[in-house]
Amino acid sequence: MLELKDKYITTDLTIASKFKSSFTWTLYDYIKGHYNFWYKNISKDGLLKLFWS
Numbered sequence: 859m860l861e862l863k864d865k866y867i868t869t870d871l872t873i874a875s876k877f878k879s880s881f882t883w884t885l886y887d888y889i890k891g892h893y894n895f896w897y898k899n900i901s902k903d904g905l906l907k908l909f910w911s
Contacts, residue, residue: 873886874886881909884908884909885908885909888908
């Protein structure tokens with residue numbers, strides 16, 4: 859049961875309730891998925907691929 863806890867991402871509803879677009883959800887999920895990284899480089903092309911794939 860404890861192993862299942864690591865496979866799900868929780869959403870802070872106070873933040874998510876203010877989202878205005880699907881792009882915001884995509885970026886939020888990406889950032890939450892890389893939670894343990896202190897620094898993350900991503901190019902403009904990388905962001906475009908993230909949003910349009």
